[in-house]
Amino acid sequence: MAPTNALYAQSGGVTSVINASACGVLQTARRHPDKIGKVYAGRNGIVRVLAEDLIDTSLESDADIAALEHTPSATFGSCRYKLGSILEHRAQYERMIDVFRAHDIGFFFYNGGGDSQDTAHKISQMGAALDYPMVSIGIPKTIDNDLPVTDCSPGFGSAAKYLATSLREAAFDVAAMSRTSSKVFALEVMGRHAGWMTAACALAAEREGDAPHILLLPEVVFDEGRFLAKVTEVLERHGYCVIALSEGLKQANGEFLAASGSEDAFGHKQLGGVAPLITSLISAKIGCKCHWAVPDLLQRSARHIASETDVRQAYAVGRAAVEFALAGRSAVMPAIRRLSDAPYRWDIVEAPLSEVANQEKLLPLEFISADGFGITEAARRYLAPLIVGESYPPFKNGLPDYVKLQNAAAPKRLTRAFAV
Amino acid sequence: MAPTNALYAQSGGVTSVINASACGVLQTARRHPDKIGKVYAGRNGIVRVLAEDLIDTSLESDADIAALEHTPSATFGSCRYKLGSILEHRAQYERMIDVFRAHDIGFFFYNGGGDSQDTAHKISQMGAALDYPMVSIGIPKTIDNDLPVTDCSPGFGSAAKYLATSLREAAFDVAAMSRTSSKVFALEVMGRHAGWMTAACALAAEREGDAPHILLLPEVVFDEGRFLAKVTEVLERHGYCVIALSEGLKQANGEFLAASGSEDAFGHKQLGGVAPLITSLISAKIGCKCHWAVPDLLQRSARHIASETDVRQAYAVGRAAVEFALAGRSAVMPAIRRLSDAPYRWDIVEAPLSEVANQEKLLPLEFISADGFGITEAARRYLAPLIVGESYPPFKNGLPDYVKLQNAAAPKRLTRAFAV
Numbered sequence: 001m002a003p004t005n006a007l008y009a010q011s012g013g014v015t016s017v018i019n020a021s022a023c024g025v026l027q028t029a030r031r032h033p034d035k036i037g038k039v040y041a042g043r044n045g046i047v048r049v050l051a052e053d054l055i056d057t058s059l060e061s062d063a064d065i066a067a068l069e070h071t072p073s074a075t076f077g078s079c080r081y082k083l084g085s086i087l088e089h090r091a092q093y094e095r096m097i098d099v100f101r102a103h104d105i106g107f108f109f110y111n112g113g114g115d116s117q118d119t120a121h122k123i124s125q126m127g128a129a130l131d132y133p134m135v136s137i138g139i140p141k142t143i144d145n146d147l148p149v150t151d152c153s154p155g156f157g158s159a160a161k162y163l164a165t166s167l168r169e170a171a172f173d174v175a176a177m178s179r180t181s182s183k184v185f186a187l188e189v190m191g192r193h194a195g196w197m198t199a200a201c202a203l204a205a206e207r208e209g210d211a212p213h214i215l216l217l218p219e220v221v222f223d224e225g226r227f228l229a230k231v232t233e234v235l236e237r238h239g240y241c242v243i244a245l246s247e248g249l250k251q252a253n254g255e256f257l258a259a260s261g262s263e264d265a266f267g268h269k270q271l272g273g274v275a276p277l278i279t280s281l282i283s284a285k286i287g288c289k290c291h292w293a294v295p296d297l298l299q300r301s302a303r304h305i306a307s308e309t310d311v312r313q314a315y316a317v318g319r320a321a322v323e324f325a326l327a328g329r330s331a332v333m334p335a336i337r338r339l340s341d342a343p344y345r346w347d348i349v350e351a352p353l354s355e356v357a358n359q360e361k362l363l364p365l366e367f368i369s370a371d372g373f374g375i376t377e378a379a380r381r382y383l384a385p386l387i388v389g390e391s392y393p394p395f396k397n398g399l400p401d402y403v404k405l406q407n408a409a410a411p412k413r414l415t416r417a418f419a420v
Numbered sequence: 421m422a423p424t425n426a427l428y429a430q431s432g433g434v435t436s437v438i439n440a441s442a443c444g445v446l447q448t449a450r451r452h453p454d455k456i457g458k459v460y461a462g463r464n465g466i467v468r469v470l471a472e473d474l475i476d477t478s479l480e481s482d483a484d485i486a487a488l489e490h491t492p493s494a495t496f497g498s499c500r501y502k503l504g505s506i507l508e509h510r511a512q513y514e515r516m517i518d519v520f521r522a523h524d525i526g527f528f529f530y531n532g533g534g535d536s537q538d539t540a541h542k543i544s545q546m547g548a549a550l551d552y553p554m555v556s557i558g559i560p561k562t563i564d565n566d567l568p569v570t571d572c573s574p575g576f577g578s579a580a581k582y583l584a585t586s587l588r589e590a591a592f593d594v595a596a597m598s599r600t601s602s603k604v605f606a607l608e609v610m611g612r613h614a615g616w617m618t619a620a621c622a623l624a625a626e627r628e629g630d631a632p633h634i635l636l637l638p639e640v641v642f643d644e645g646r647f648l649a650k651v652t653e654v655l656e657r658h659g660y661c662v663i664a665l666s667e668g669l670k671q672a673n674g675e676f677l678a679a680s681g682s683e684d685a686f687g688h689k690q691l692g693g694v695a696p697l698i699t700s701l702i703s704a705k706i707g708c709k710c711h712w713a714v715p716d717l718l719q720r721s722a723r724h725i726a727s728e729t730d731v732r733q734a735y736a737v738g739r740a741a742v743e744f745a746l747a748g749r750s751a752v753m754p755a756i757r758r759l760s761d762a763p764y765r766w767d768i769v770e771a772p773l774s775e776v777a778n779q780e781k782l783l784p785l786e787f788i789s790a791d792g793f794g795i796t797e798a799a800r801r802y803l804a805p806l807i808v809g810e811s812y813p814p815f816k817n818g819l820p821d822y823v824k825l826q827n828a829a830a831p832k833r834l835t836r837a838f839a840v
Contacts, residue, residue, distance in 0.1 A: 073592035
């Protein structure tokens with residue numbers, strides 16, 4: 001019997017190491033030609049699979065596949081798209097089965113966050129419901145680190161390392177300039193609901209008094225009076241104040257601070273930008289010059305300063321996904337299990353997709369300091385090992401040498417088009 | 421005769437390699453104990469010298485001085501402060517001479533941009549005017565690359581490498597997400613008047629069609645209609661659009677775009693932020709989702725991704741400053757002279773401070789493409805070698821291991837205080 005083919009797709013906001021997971025999947029599959037035929041990739045995630053827009057990865061060289069390990073972003077394209085329930089969107093799932101059947105796809109790997117694990121779960125159920133035998137495995141990925149069951153999520157460690165490094169560097173800057181120029185610096189961090197990334201900025205501090213002096217976590221309601229008092233106290237004590245704040249900062253009424261109605265010079269509603277808001281507040285109420293930064297996409301694609309630990313884990317979950325599939329497992333996700341903090345040891349275990357999908361793991365209360373403006377020693381023990389190790393990409397002409405795959409389309413086999 | 425002492429100070433916005441210049445000064449001075457006694461450092465630039473607030477660098481270990489080579493920001497503190505003319509502010513200069521005389525300072529080294537070269541120049545004139553024999557040497561530094569005479573300015577190459585790397589990484593991100601999410605990304609770059617840093621972003625592109633697709637340089641007046649037409653064209657052609665824009669973007673009336681009156685939710689005048697402005701414009705007029713980033717201080721302190729070429733040049737101008745001083749030269753600045761583009765070769769020559777002070781070197785017209793949205797091949801030939809080579813700092817616990825000096829105060833010898 002000929003080996004069945006596989007389909008791999010990437011989903012949601014990209015990270016600097018999701019391609020390392022792709023590398024793990026593709027290299028492992030290539031080592032089992034007796035069991036896995038071609039690996040197709042979905043162009044731009046699941047949404048284009050419905051359009052039968054598949055990439056034939058067998059046309060990519062081993063060298064290019066290896067280069068994925070050090071290339072950020074989603075090489076096959078990603079999407080923000082959630083499949084509906086099987087009951088209500090049966091036509092969509094029937095179409096999916098048509099595509100799978102036409103290309104003899106027996107293995108499905110979906111690499112993403114909580115929503116994507118939900119999609120992988122639904123597709124595993126689809127096989128049974130529509131009488132098409134197949135294996136569906138989720139692969140974890142999110143800079144937000146908000147997936148349950150797994151100890152951490154690939155993508156987080158590298159974003160955390162980028163943020164803590166950048167904050168440490170900027171803090172040196174503010175400290176040097178504070179006497180005659182800016183005394184406050186605010187760094188805005190991604191993460192709408194979970195404060196993991198903002199918390200990771202605290203790793204920049206080694207000693208008492210080091211920056212960041214204040215964290216504004218999305219788990220803690222923003223209180224203007226308490227915050228300004230804290231800034232004043234830090235300024236008096238250290239002469240400068242460095243703040244890491246979450247883009248998802250909320251007011252007491254539950255509304256995002258960023259959505260609270262600012263307008264720009266063109267008269268348009270201003271999109272995002274909590275850091276400028278917070279520093280304006282400080283300038284007006286305390287009266288000192290401030291700087292702010294919003295690194296935005298830079299923090300989730302900074303492969304040049306990736307965590308080696310993170311890169312290894314990203315590769316490992318990709319490899320494990322294929323191994324799980326070959327062992328006949330389905331509806332599971334490789335999860336990272338922590339065995340010890342120091343020395344840091346971890347392995348890969350199996351997590352049922354039913355337990356992973358649609359859950360959001362917030363920063364636990366015991367990780368947040370009593371005043372809400374920092375993290376605890378327990379949080380530091382958890383976070384510290386995830387940023388350890390450097391994993392530099394190769395450089396050419398002074399810049400990281402990232403690969404772009406050919407991404408050639410596999411010939412379509414279905415005659416009917418499908419409107420998503 | 422006992423050797424005379426030296427005073428070194430850092431000025432203006434910091435860079436990721438100004439401490440490499442400090443390292444060049446201090447290591448070279450330590451090799452000439454017969455001619456140079458102690459090297460004092462001004463705490464926070466020239467402004468605290470007037471207060472006789474000097475740091476005794478002889479108390480720092482050789483290892484810590486060596487670590488300055490890989491430590492960003494100004495280790496002795498910096499300032500934004502310009503000395504007045506000798507005629508009008510004679511008391512200030514007399515005080516300076518008092519401090520110099522009290523500490524037997526015969527060599528003055530001032531490390532900064534155009535304003536700082538002016539200060540170094542005035543201090544060289546002060547010696548003659550007030551009958552105090554001394555040597556004053558300027559040392560170039562600015563991420564803006566706007567100093568004249570020198571082919572490039574230490575600090576620029578590393579900021580350029582950071583920006584081109586970050587833009588390339590973010591562009592991979594946008595390309596992957598553009599099908600179902602953001603199609604436009606705008607990166608805001610420092611540089612109020614000169615477009616060197618924004619131009620450097622263009623190095624991220626290797627092939628036709630690569631990002632950045634549009635540069636908005638401060639040398640080119642912003643034209644809303646032409647810009648939106650260009651964005652539309654890029655989106656139709658590539659499916660996504662990456663823009664690098666200068667914080668100093670100007671309207672036809674000469675006003676900064678950033679200062680054009682936006683207010684935030686607290687009702688305060690919004691400080692800076694041209695990227696959010698430009699992306700709001702695109703969202704409103706073209707109607708697609710946009711992302712924007714303002715790395716701000718991160719770009720001038722990102723020592724983790726410094727250019728090796730830049731680090732070497734920063735060190736070389738520091739070393740040359742001391743060598744010039746020992747050769748009896750004064751009122752000069754070590755300048756970088758380009759001998760060839762490829763292979764890139766350079767040496768250090770002497771530039772008179774009178775020619776360097778208070779000049780601003782803008783991007784020449786022949787470096788700007790005909791449509792104003794890009795750079796020419798000549799610009800690329802100039803820029804390319806400046807970002808070449810990596811010079812990673814050591815890492816500890818996953819983060820760059822930067823040094824903080826003790827910065828112990830030298831005992832004061834003057835009885836009279838001085839109000840700046």
